[in-house]
Every structure is written in structure tokens, then in C-alpha cells.
Amino acid sequence: MARQARALATRQAVLVAAAEVFDERGYAAATMAEILDRAGVTKGALYFHFHSKEELALAVIEGQGAWIATWKPATDSPVQILIDLGYAFAHALLDDPLVRGSIRLTIEHGSFTQPQIAAYQGWIDLVRGLLEQAREAGELRPGVDPGAAAGVITGAVTGIQLSSQVLTDRRDLVRRIGELWTLLLPGLVEPRALARLSIADRTS
Amino acid sequence: MARQARALATRQAVLVAAAEVFDERGYAAATMAEILDRAGVTKGALYFHFHSKEELALAVIEGQGAWIATWKPATDSPVQILIDLGYAFAHALLDDPLVRGSIRLTIEHGSFTQPQIAAYQGWIDLVRGLLEQAREAGELRPGVDPGAAAGVITGAVTGIQLSSQVLTDRRDLVRRIGELWTLLLPGLVEPRALARLSIADRTS
DNA sequence: GGTAGGATACCTACCGGACGGTATGCGGCC
DNA sequence: GGCCGCATACCGTCCGGTAGGTATCCTACC
Numbered sequence: 001m002a003r004q005a006r007a008l009a010t011r012q013a014v015l016v017a018a019a020e021v022f023d024e025r026g027y028a029a030a031t032m033a034e035i036l037d038r039a040g041v042t043k044g045a046l047y048f049h050f051h052s053k054e055e056l057a058l059a060v061i062e063g064q065g066a067w068i069a070t071w072k073p074a075t076d077s078p079v080q081i082l083i084d085l086g087y088a089f090a091h092a093l094l095d096d097p098l099v100r101g102s103i104r105l106t107i108e109h110g111s112f113t114q115p116q117i118a119a120y121q122g123w124i125d126l127v128r129g130l131l132e133q134a135r136e137a138g139e140l141r142p143g144v145d146p147g148a149a150a151g152v153i154t155g156a157v158t159g160i161q162l163s164s165q166v167l168t169d170r171r172d173l174v175r176r177i178g179e180l181w182t183l184l185l186p187g188l189v190e191p192r193a194l195a196r197l198s199i200a201d202r203t204s
Numbered sequence: 205m206a207r208q209a210r211a212l213a214t215r216q217a218v219l220v221a222a223a224e225v226f227d228e229r230g231y232a233a234a235t236m237a238e239i240l241d242r243a244g245v246t247k248g249a250l251y252f253h254f255h256s257k258e259e260l261a262l263a264v265i266e267g268q269g270a271w272i273a274t275w276k277p278a279t280d281s282p283v284q285i286l287i288d289l290g291y292a293f294a295h296a297l298l299d300d301p302l303v304r305g306s307i308r309l310t311i312e313h314g315s316f317t318q319p320q321i322a323a324y325q326g327w328i329d330l331v332r333g334l335l336e337q338a339r340e341a342g343e344l345r346p347g348v349d350p351g352a353a354a355g356v357i358t359g360a361v362t363g364i365q366l367s368s369q370v371l372t373d374r375r376d377l378v379r380r381i382g383e384l385w386t387l388l389l390p391g392l393v394e395p396r397a398l399a400r401l402s403i404a405d406r407t408s
Numbered sequence: 409g410g411t412a413g414g415a416t417a418c419c420t421a422c423c424g425g426a427c428g429g430t431a432t433g434c435g436g437c438c
Numbered sequence: 439g440g441c442c443g444c445a446t447a448c449c450g451t452c453c454g455g456t457a458g459g460t461a462t463c464c465t466a467c468c
Contacts, residue, residue: 006462007417026312028232032454043455044419053454108312109370110233120370148383152364155380159363160356166313166320176359179352187390208437211443236428247429249444257428 011049013039019060019101026108027057054112061105063098064119068126078133079189080197083181085130086157087201090177093161094170107158123154139193149188156180174201215253217243223264223305230312231261258316265309267302268323272330282337283393284401287385289334290361291405294381297365298374311362327358343397353392360384378405 017039021030032053036043050056071088073081092099106119128150134140160180164173181199189197221243225234236257240247254260275292277285296303310323335350344350364384368377385403393401 010417026230026232026314028230029314031452033452042419045417047455048417051455107366107370108230110230113370116370120367144387145383148380149387151367151380152360152384152387155364155367156356156360156384157363158367159361159365160359161363162311162366163324163355163359163362166311166317166324176352176355179349179356180360183348183353183356183391184387185391187387208442214443235426237426246445248446251429252443255429 007049010039010041010045014041014046014049014056015059015063016097017041018056019063019097021101022057022060023097023101023104027053027105027110057105058112058115060098060101061115061119062102063096064102064106065122067092067096067099067102068122074202077139077197078130078137079139079185079193082127082130082134082153083185083197083199084202085126086177086181087174087203089157090161090173091203093173103161107162120154124150127153134189134193139189141188141190144188153184156184177201211253214243214245214249218245218250218253218260219263219267220301221245222260223267223301225305226261226264227301227305227308231257231309231314261309262316262319264302264305265319265323266306267300268306268310269326271296271300271303271306272326278406281343281401282334282341283343283389283397286331286334286338286357287389287401287403288406289330290381290385291378291407293361294365294377295407297377307365311366324358328354331357338393338397343393345392345394348392357388360388381405 014035018030018035020038021035024030025034030053032043032046035056036046039046046056050059071085074084075081089099093103102119106116109116128146131140131144131146131149135144135146140146157177157180160176161170161173164170164176178199178201185194185197185199218239222234222239224242225239228234229238234257236247236250239260240250243250250260254263275289278288279285293303297307306323310320313320332350332354335344335348335353338344339348339350361381361384364380365374365377368374368380382403382405389398389401389403
């Protein structure tokens with residue numbers, strides 16, 4: 001595909017610029033002109049790498065999966081992994097433009113529903129998997145359905161991230177994630193397992 | 205202002221049509237042409253009542269406050285009111301186009317940040333007020349901060365509504381709200397108060 | 409190791425159309 | 439008859455996308 005190092009660099013510049021603009025404006029309000037300007041690239045260069053605005057957006061959405069793939073848990077307690085993942089995701093939302101843009105495009109339902117659902121489902125499956133491990137380890141409260149809980153947790157994180165963005169431009173995001181765990185964990189995990197967990201942000 | 209009954213009718217038709225289109229497409233992707241078409245009204249009629257697309261969107265956002273104003277609690281337990289409010293809101297999201305459009309416009313941040321924040325803050329204040337009442341009634345668990353919890357709850361409802369919309373077009377919204385309460389309430393209210401609550405949808 | 413020549417990577421100018429908004433006219437209720 | 443409520447036609451702009459040319463690089467053959 002892309003053979004030269006320079007080509008990869010411009011492609012990446014376009015991708016990051018597009019993610020930023022999509023994050024700030026949303027898909028429909030984002031203009032190619034602004035992406036071009038921010039990437040410092042001409043129209044021809046962009047359309048060489050991405051054939052349309054939609055294809056560019058899809059590539060940005062992919063960045064979400066890429067971020068998940070790079071993340072590695074630092075413990076073997078499934079619930080602790082879940083907590084840490086929440087914080088790690090919060091930091092990624094603050095720092096990584098690709099994640100930011102990807103999330104906004106996923107949340108905004110519009111022309112391309114299919115990849116949005118896929119991205120969403122990826123998160124839910126990840127969380128459900130962790131919760132099922134937790135249940136097998138006896139960490140979950142009885143009666144907690146991993147599938148339902150995974151839906152609630154991903155939804156809650158989505159919404160908290162969103163409200164934090166609208167209200168404070170995500171300045172209080174990490175704190176709010178902490179407050180979510182404080183409120184949510186008593187209904188989710190066994191009291192004795194709860195005592196062993198660290199609810200604080202352990203991001204190194 | 206609007207003197208004739210016919211004028212009120214067309215104004216309302218425009219408002220509802222706009223809310224629907226905003227709900228389905230978002231602000232930027234919504235076109236005046238589609239709103240016009242759906243309202244069965246001409247351009248002149250619309251621009252007589254609303255001077256711009258933005259003004260129309262702001263009027264739709266107002267509908268949110270209008271809905272809250274009409275809602276009356278059916279109990280005097282603050283936490284039970286909160287639960288009922290969640291379900292009532294879910295049903296409004298399913299049935300009331302103005303609420304649907306209003307929520308989408310509030311959620312997607314864009315040109316008019318000020319009214320969005322106001323609408324959001326209205327919900328948070330409402331929930332916080334209920335939680336403070338609950339604390340005074342001794343229903344809250346010790347250590348629960350009403351302000352923080354209100355932020356978490358509104359955020360969670362927002363996100364759950366959104367994920368339900370993306371994944372199932374809101375078909376499972378009511379069930380998901382129930383799952384949220386199931387998971388959230390143990391961390392929020394005193395066990396003995398929890399026993400007195402009805403977590404199910406009590407919408408008559 | 410120099411150069412032909414094709415592929416890769418990119419630039420510039422332009423186009424069709426859709427979109428938000430306006431100007432102006434006109435009928436009907438008070 | 440006058441203003442409220444609407445209809446119609448039109449306008450300027452901006453936007454996504456394309457056409458076609460050009461530079462840069464890689465490979466191969468001498």
C-alpha cells in the first residue's frame with residue numbers, strides 16, 4: 001500500500017487533523033478545508049490517501065480499536081482491570097486526538113451506523129468479558145448479569161465523558177470517573193472483593 | 205406575538221418537524237428543506253416564525269424545560285421520585301419528538317454551547333435537589349455527595365439513552381434504565397430505604 | 409553507477425449542487 | 439384597509455469531490 005516513509009507521515013498527519021476536527025465539530029460540521037489546513041496538506045494529497053470524507057471518518061473510528069489493542073492490564077483481578085481501564089480511557093480522551101475524534105464519531109449516529117455499532121459493541125464485549133471473569137472468580141454480587149452490567153457501565157462511561165465535555169471541556173473527567181466507580185461498585189461486586197480494590201486512579 | 209390560532213398551529217408543526225429532523229440527523233446535517241417538507245409548510249412561513257436555523261434549534265431545546273415543567277411526582281420519597289423520573293424521561297424519549305430532538309441538540313456540542321450547558325445543568329440541579337432531600341430524610345448512604353452523585357446519574361442516564369439509541373434505536377431503553385437503577389441504588393441509598401423502593405417502571 | 413521509465417505521491421484549478429437566508433408579493437382575518 | 443401570516447422566486451456562498459498535470463522515488467538494465 002503506502003510504500004514510502006513520507007507517505008506514511010502525511011497520511012498520519014491527515015488522520016490526526018481529521019480526528020481533531022471531527023472531535024471539535026462533529027462529522028457534518030467538519031469541513032475538508034479545515035482538515036486540510038490543520039494537516040498542512042493539499043487536497044490532492046488527502047484524496048490520494050482517503051477517497052472521501054466518509055472513508056476518512058471510518059479510518060478515524062478505527063483508531064478506537066487501535067487504542068484498545070495497545071492497552072495492557074497491570075493486574076489479574078478482572079474488576080481492578082475494569083477500573084484501571086476506565087481511568088486509562090479517560091486519560092486517552094484527554095491526550096489522544098484519535099481516541100477523541102473516534103469517540104465523537106461513534107457517539108454521533110448518522111450516515112454510517114454499522115461501524116459505530118461495531119465500535120460500541122467492542123467495548124461492551126470487552127467489559128462483559130471482564131465481568132464474566134469476575135463472576136467466575138466469585139467477585140461479583142449474586143444476581144448481577146454481566147451482559148446487563150456491561151451495557152450499563154459502557155453507557156455510563158459514555159455519558160459521563162460526554163457531560164464532562166459539555167460542561168467543563170473534560171477538565172473534571174478523571175474525577176467524575178472516580179465518582180462513577182464509587183457509586184457503582186457497591187452494587188456490582190461482593191463486599192469482601194470491594195475491600196481489595198483500589199478505586200483511585202492508578203495511572204502511572 | 206402570534207395572534208391567530210392558525211399561526212400557532214403552523215408554528216407548532218414547524219417546531220415538531222424540526223425536532224424530528226434534528227433528532228434524526230443532528231444540527232449540522234439537518235436541512236431546512238427536510239424540515240419544511242415534513243412540516244408541510246413553505247419557507248416563508250417558517251422564517252416568519254423562526255428567523256434562522258439556530259433560533260429554531262434553540263426553540264427545540266426549550267422543549268426540554270417545558271417537559272420537565274409538566275412532570276409531577278406521584279410520591280413523596282425523593283429517591284422514588286428520582287427513579288420514577290428516570291422512567292418517565294425514558295418514555296418521553298420514546299414518545300415526545302420535542303424531547304428527542306431537544307436531547308440530541310443538547311448532547312451534541314457545537315455552535316450554541318450556552319443553552320446546552322443550561323439545559324444540562326437544569327437536570328443536574330433537579331437531581332441534586334432530590335438527593336439532598338433524600339439525605340435529609342436519611343435515605344442516602346453516608347459519604348454520598350449529592351452533587352457528585354447527581355453528575356454521575358445524569359451522565360449515566362444520558363449515556364445509556366445514547367447507547368440504546370445507537371444499538372437498538374431505543375427499543376431497550378426502559379429495560380436499560382431499570383438495569384441502571386439496579387446497579388446504582390445499592391451504592392446510593394441506605395439498605396433499609398432501598399427495601400422500600402420500587403425499582404420497576406411504575407408508569408401508569 | 410548512471411540512467412531510463414514506470415509507479416508512487418502529491419499539487420492546482422475547477423465544478424456542480426445544495427444550503428441557509430432574503431426580497432417581494434398577496435390574500436384573508438380584525 | 440391595514441397588518442398578520444404566509445407563498446414564491448431568487449441569491450451568494452461554501453463544500454465535497456474530480457481532472458489532469460507534476461515531482462519524487464524505486465527498480466532494472468546496461
